[in-house]
Amino acid sequence: MSIEPKGFQFAVAAAGFKRPDRNDLGLVLSLGPASAAGVFTTNRFQAAPVLVCKELLGARPLARALVVNSGQANACTGEEGLANCRATLEMVAKAVGIGAGDVLPTSTGVIGAQLKMDKWAAAAPQLAASLGTATAMDVAKAMMTTDTFPKLVAKTLSLPAGEVRVLGMCKGAGMISPTMATMLGFILCDADVDPADWQAILRHAADRSFNALTVDGDTSTNDTVLGLANGASRVAVRDAKGLKALRECVTELCQELSYRIVQDAEGGTKVAHITVAGAKSAAQAEMAARAIGTSPLVKTALFGCDPNWGRIVAALGRSGADFDPDAVELRIGGILVFEKGQPAPVDLDALLAPIMRHQDVEISLDLKAGRGRFTLLASDLTKRYIEINADYRT
Incomplete structure (x- = not known):
């Protein structure tokens, strides 16, 4: 049985934007109008596709298609970049027989270069020819840059009116510490959902997934998560109970995608x-978690399998969160490491050594100052990360 939501088709093309040997252009097409939602980067330098996408959604929260390219970010490209972005939508829309205003754009790649419009013109007909034969996985692969594997999750939700399918795909391995979205992500659903409800669901899910991870502390110019809900299942979700169930399903799906991003962090091992x-407060809990998760010293200790808890408490101490240092408790892998202002009186290196060798490492702190709580996924920092980013443009 297909895992893909009903009423969607997929297409890919090898445009040669950066490399001639792979698909680097993808399209998701809804067979009918879909409720459209989006969350975007808060970086002040917002790429042309982000600006155009926000403009289109602001005018009308409906769409028929999502188009994504890798190899060209179309960021910091001025008015020419905006004009080129709109022109690519015209090309794609004409090729597949819909209106340009029904296509939402996303791009990823090197900042600063203008789009290669001749390659777009040649690739648009390839997209049309690929419709109906390509899969969601093909699109997930086409949007990859430094990712080592495609990221795709599918779920089904049983409601009284029938079954609903939800599918998510994303790309991202570096330049990730978002406050509104991840690098690029698409959430597709075949439920009939009001656009305002769909936007609320997507934002709720993003806040608890894509906004709760970090690889390297950097937020991209292009970060975008888009959602389409096309109603092809003929299952209407209007009541509070149904909307809550769908929200929980989408949130869980996005959390699984977020884990895969950190799992695939550039050079990452943890x-x-x-x-x-x-x-x-929850905000203070987030401040503390982010200070720890973005600390190069904590991240390199993770890479070295070094249970250097001092780096964790030092990062917590500079986070800006308000707490009594003598009240803090720290556990790593469930083992009490620090309390009452000092380390636990046990051989911590021996106890923690096997825990630190695992891919997944649990770090838990209780500040004993209130009820605020936040969980962040973070990667380690490795020599390979430096190599990848030192050579990114070559």
Whole structure:
């Protein structure tokens, strides 16, 4: 049985934007109008596709298609970049027989270069020819840059009116520490959902997934997550109970995608699950978790399998969160490491050595200052990360 939501088709093309040996252009087409939602980067330098996408959604929260290219970010490209972005939508829309205003654009790649419009013109007909033969996995592969594997998750939700399918795909391995979205992600659903409800669902899910991870502390110019809900299942989700169930399903799907991003972090070998509880507020818990998860010293200790808890408490101390240092409790892998202002009186290196060798490492702190809580997924920092980013443009 197909895992793909009903009423969607997929297409890919090898445009040669950066490399001639792979598909680097993808299209998701809804067979009918779909409720459209989006969350975007908060970087002040927003790429042309981000600006155009926000403009289109602001005018009308409906769409028929999502188009994605890798190899060209079309960021920091001025008015020419905006004009080129709109022109690519015209090309794609004409090729597949829909209106340009029904296509939402996304791009990823090197910042600063203008789009190769001749390659777009040649690739648009290839997309049309690929419709109906390509799969969601093909699109997930086409949007990859430094990713080592495609990221795709599918779920089904049983409601009283029938079954609903949800599918998510994303790309991202570096330049990731978002506050509104991840690098690029698409959430597709065949439920009939009001656009305002669909936007609320997507934002809720993003806040608990794509906004709760970090690889390297950098937020891209192009970060975008888009959602389409086309109603092809003929299952209408209007009541509070149904909307809650769909929201939980989409959130769980996005959390699984987020884990795969950190798992595939550029050069990464570890996924740290950093939970800060007992903060004065959720915002303070997030401040503390992010200070720890983005600390180069904590991240390199993770890479070295070094249970250097001092780096964790030092990062917590500079985070800006308000707490009593003598009240803090720190556990790594469930083992009490630090309390009452000092380390636990045991051989911590011996106890923690096997825990630190695992891919997934649990780091839990209780600040004993309130009820605020936040969990962040973070990667380690490796020599390979430096190599990848030193050579990114070659």
